[in-house]
Amino acid sequence: MKYLYIANWKMNLSFNQSIDFCTKNKNALQQLAQTADIVLCPSFIALAPIINMFKDTPITIGAQNCSEYATGTYTGEISALSLTEIGITYCIIGHSERRVYYHETTENLIKKIYLSYAANIIPIICIGESHHDFLNKKTFTVLAQQLEPIVLAIAEQQYHNKHIIIAYEPVWAIGTGIIPEQKQLITIFGWLAELMHQYLPDYTVQLVYGGSVNQNNITELKTIFHIIGCLIGNASTDF
């Protein structure tokens, strides 16, 4: 499997900026895609034109979120079904910004994950502890609380597409320029790999790291066993 780069542009790039990025970097992205798997996650309205730009390339497109409802009277929401209809392959679910700013709970996330799988979209599930929890040595407790109900819920279903991406993103590392020490990452990812194997033994599980990944730390991150890719925020807006 190739190394996986997931670019989460959040709301950092406007519609025009997202299209400009793809136009300017289309060739370079395609070249990079020979040795790495690339997932671009622009904001909703840029998804369809970007899917169209990359339709004959190995570059895939992900959404940053989807509705927890299948259909209905939910003004302003976008369903997983609509996303799959326009050609979305992945959906980020449970980013810490959504958990914190939009109060998304594990229950909400499980509904989104169910609907993503039903629409044949691979979920990129984000987990991560706060700085307070990290300082109080509660990292594993928090990660288990976030992840176990989700993987149990998935294990109860019989999905055709048995592929899942887990992004470990310590909240204190997102946008701060700080990343955990290498030995912490080795321990956390070893633990995550075991937990995922225990709950979802028949799934293809990809474990990625996110939080202040940039050109200075990517080389070291790539040496860590079990980390098969990165979810990149700010640095991904500059090719």
Ligand code: PEP
């Ligand atoms: C993120 O928000 O998913 C992220 C990893 O952001 P950044 O790379 O900017 O820390």
